[in-house]
Amino acid sequence: MFGFAPHDVLAEFCDPPQRPFVPQDARVAEDYADIIRRDFELYFRDIQSYLRCLDAERARAFQEGREVSEDYRRFLGRSDE
Known part of the structure; x- marks a missing residue:
């Protein structure tokens, strides 16, 4: 009998930030320059x-891949018996 335990680690959802909106109209962009500047600053913070x-999800996925490969290796070893 094979015993497989589910892993408690779940994939992390990485939510990308929205790009800042820059109006095409120079006058509108000037009128809202402070808001637009703040939106860019928030974007640069959030993109980091x-x-x-x-990066964390990539590392987690690689680790999971290694664990699954090891599980498979053990499974193949048992099925050869």
Whole structure:
């Protein structure tokens, strides 16, 4: 009898930030320059968090792949018996 235990680790959902909107109209862009500037600053902050999340998810996925490969190796060893 084979015993397989589910892993408690779930994939992390990495939510990408939305690109800042820059109006095509120069006058509108000037009128809202402070808001647009703040949106860019928030984007640059959030993109760093997003990239860290992707790095963490990539590392988790590689680890899971190694574990599954090891599980499969053990399974093949048992089925040869």
